[in-house]
Amino acid sequence: MGSIANGLNGLHLNGVQELDVLIIGAGFGGVWQLKHLRDAGYKVKLVEGGGDYGGVWYWNRYPGARVDSAVPSYEFSDPDLWKTWTWTQRFPGSAELRAYFAHVADVWDLRRDSQFDTSVESAVWDGSEAKWTIKAKTNQGQKVFKARFFLPNTGFAAKRYVPDWKGIGSFRGKFLHPSSWPHEGLDLKGKKVAIIGTGSTGVQLATDLAPLVSELAVFQRTINTCMPMRQVDYEDGAQAMPREEYPAFFEARTDSFSGFDFNFIGRSTFDDDPETRRATYEKLWAEGDFKFWLATYQDMLFTKDANREAYNFWRDKTRAKIRDPQVRDLLAPMKQPYSFGCKRISLENGYFEIFNEPHVHLVDVNSTPIEEITFKGIKTSEKECEFDYIISATGFDSMTGGLKQIDIRGPSGQSLSEHWKDGTYTNLGMSVSGFPNMFFTYGPQAPSPFCNGPTCAQLQGDWIIELMNHMRDAGLKKVEAKEENVKKWRQHVADVANTSLLPSTRSWYMGDNIPGKPRECLLYLGGVTAYYKKLGDTAANGYDGFKLE
16 A cells, blocks of 8 residues: 555545544544554544544633643654644643644644544444444534544543433523533633532632632532642743753653653652651652652552551641631541542642632532532532532543444444443453454553553554554454453453552542443553553564454
8 A cells, every 4th residue: 555645535435435544533642643644654534523633622621721741741752743842831721732733733734634523423344345334423414434444532531421410401500511611711700600520620620710700619529639730831932851852751751650751769658767758758749740649659559558648648738728627627638538549630729728718618519419400509408509600520431431422333233332331341452352443542441541641642553553554564454352362451450450559449440430330440550661561562472462364
């Protein structure tokens, strides 16, 4: 297959566009694959349900939305990009991230092979042709593609979740999920606002809205052990490091547990005396990023006593910021409520201090649960509260929801959703037995939520492309994960998780946030370095674990 001038010019037969590859998703994974598959000579097209590039950052437009991974970690390693791009902040806001994706699209000339406002509804494998027939909904009607390879890069946050509260439709004000924030924004100045949920989004929203609104109520089920974000504004073109250091920096990302430029300390918590341990914690805390979580003592996520020591340090630091004793006990309780770091940790910039303001209220839904949404606002077991806006910052059907909401059917006719009804089964967190020529990135049973996004997008994307190139060179048409290897990988993911404290905590890492969802570890906790080695070993062994024909 030779190089082609324009991957979008696939054959159109009876209104069906013929391609080598169809990619879903214009986030990090999708755009990396589009660029490099096209460079390799494939006829490839990217479709995206949103109106532009950015993945979750196209949708995340709520006040305060910003990434909590620092740059330059949170960008691609291609010199054509970083040599011509300058960040304004260490932790960029959503608007700057969308601008970065526009820069990527321009430098890589992606728009000619991308189609937006296009939501894939179904994908069916045709065994006679060894191709996927993929149907998508667009503003102009249905679009049909036939592709040898189907690469859904839906990510871990593609299907929003709103609890089935009674009376949502009766609310006279505006009820919304943050991922559907209006592009034109909302005028919340002087309004009464409720935020339900204290995950990363809830923390960012509450911090940003507190100075604007007349009354803010934050409904909390579980504490967020968020840590301070040390924001840096870059001036006069200065960046986090000299650009000549970038190549070595990017090369080292796959040598860390989390795909950043740092790693766990090579000793355990109680190897240090209390004074040394305290000094270590203080140094990590002062970094103002994820180091207190993912560059701390090597036993923090695995040993109860070590974990409790980290929590106690966090607790004491946090309680010092909160004046009201009752609020203090709700936001940073003396008794550890769950294993530290085993729920998604966020970075904050003044979050706890907002509860010192008289117009900001914390509602503990454990003691006063939400009973219904009413015409006026929210009715708890204690009272009814009146609001102008209710923001349901209740997260997503993470990891599997984005894939399962598409009607994907392999040779058996069974849908992926049915296939995963009782649990998730993948090989290497990228492929499913019974679904040939389909690969996904940043999905379940990969390091995904414990991995810096661009790092995983590149290492998984490159591996998929190398496999496709191997097939093309060998004249092969079909690749499928072997069922026995899928079972082995699922067990390996569980075994690794069970050596840690992760299963002891209810979180979306374990599928706990969605009623009826099977409880299982949805991420590979072995770390990026171990995962990268497994990918390399699999390829070196002739893609052992996959059936190629």
